[in-house]
Amino acid sequence: MTTTPMRILLVGAGGVGAAFCSIAQRRNFFEHVVVCDYDEGKARRVVEAVADPRFSPAALDAGSAEAVAAAARRHQISHVMNAVDPRFVMPIFDGALAAGADYLDMAMSLSQRHPERPYRLTGVKLGDEQFAADERWRAAGRLALVGMGVEPGLSDVFARYAADHLFAEIDELGTRDGANLTVDGYDFAPSFSIWTTIEECLNPPVIWEQDRGWFVTEPFSEPEVFDFPAGIGPVECVNVEHEEVLLMPRWVKAKRATFKYGLGAEFIEVLKTLRKLGLDRTEKITVGGVHVSPRDVVAACLPDPATLGPKMHGKTCAGLWVTGTGKDGNPRSTYLYHVVDNQWSMSEYGHQCVVWQTAINPVVALELLANGTWNGAGVLGPEAFDSVSFLELLSAYGSPWGQQEVPTRG
Numbered sequence: 001m002t003t004t005p006m007r008i009l010l011v012g013a014g015g016v017g018a019a020f021c022s023i024a025q026r027r028n029f030f031e032h033v034v035v036c037d038y039d040e041g042k043a044r045r046v047v048e049a050v051a052d053p054r055f056s057p058a059a060l061d062a063g064s065a066e067a068v069a070a071a072a073r074r075h076q077i078s079h080v081m082n083a084v085d086p087r088f089v090m091p092i093f094d095g096a097l098a099a100g101a102d103y104l105d106m107a108m109s110l111s112q113r114h115p116e117r118p119y120r121l122t123g124v125k126l127g128d129e130q131f132a133a134d135e136r137w138r139a140a141g142r143l144a145l146v147g148m149g150v151e152p153g154l155s156d157v158f159a160r161y162a163a164d165h166l167f168a169e170i171d172e173l174g175t176r177d178g179a180n181l182t183v184d185g186y187d188f189a190p191s192f193s194i195w196t197t198i199e200e201c202l203n204p205p206v207i208w209e210q211d212r213g214w215f216v217t218e219p220f221s222e223p224e225v226f227d228f229p230a231g232i233g234p235v236e237c238v239n240v241e242h243e244e245v246l247l248m249p250r251w252v253k254a255k256r257a258t259f260k261y262g263l264g265a266e267f268i269e270v271l272k273t274l275r276k277l278g279l280d281r282t283e284k285i286t287v288g289g290v291h292v293s294p295r296d297v298v299a300a301c302l303p304d305p306a307t308l309g310p311k312m313h314g315k316t317c318a319g320l321w322v323t324g325t326g327k328d329g330n331p332r333s334t335y336l337y338h339v340v341d342n343q344w345s346m347s348e349y350g351h352q353c354v355v356w357q358t359a360i361n362p363v364v365a366l367e368l369l370a371n372g373t374w375n376g377a378g379v380l381g382p383e384a385f386d387s388v389s390f391l392e393l394l395s396a397y398g399s400p401w402g403q404q405e406v407p408t409r410g
Contacts, residue, residue, distance in 0.1 A: 068095025
């Protein structure tokens, strides 16, 4: 439990980091936020946009645990908030612990494929490096709240809520993400970090089953059409590697856990082409005497998702499809979800809906930590905490969640 005023080191001034600041600026649970980025000018622009003396900019190399620890000590930080892509999870995570600060992120440490059977057996799984440090965090009395975005994050809160309040027995926890977003002037313009999207979509998807534990399949496997609420409608979803499958079974009893993403046929073909050409690789190659990562080149060629809001139309939906036996003993199939309309998020906050929907959840979590409603030590996922207090506060922020019964599978 926080015993001193909350001082936050926000690492990353990109789309999600900027939205985080716009949302937090309306709340009073923290004393100060130091907005950090490798490009201090980027951090400064975010701070200027919120125009609040509780925010200040700083330069920071997120790839250096020593630099993160030094910044946390220098600014007397109580909580380090990681808002950069998952390549930097471990140095930020380690730097926070070294400085004696609590830590939150929205994506976990990266996986590594099994060297011989990458589409049958798991190698290093998402979050394995972080969970291996659990005892050190517990011994220090510090909390690392991992996977606290929207997916993972809110979907994991939904899993806790379903287990505690809706279901007596859960057959499957199925995270389902879909949207009907379009972007004026672009045939292909991902609404989230293409670096992270490639990582998630081209890695072997992980599935968890009670009798098998964690195992992997081919990318884009088990396609199904899911009918999303709020007018989004039917979207084809496929298996994708994602943290929920690695988090939920640790705290919520279920027979199966999956994550399926509504990508669409065109997006899938683009990703397959990138893989065929080797443009998904992160290892640097030499081009004209310059060392570059092919994936970084792809990201540099595409528009910054944070800038797409004014040209974007539609809604995004994140949610969890839970099937099993309800508290009344009857079969139950329920979708718990959160929808954000881009027109609303742009007019209300000036941020496009995908980054805004991601950013609101760690702000809510930090407020619960600040007021002592949530507390703990060690490396914990959102499932380890009370769900009702989170969902009530999310609605109080002006962004309510939804629940609907849906047809059962098969």
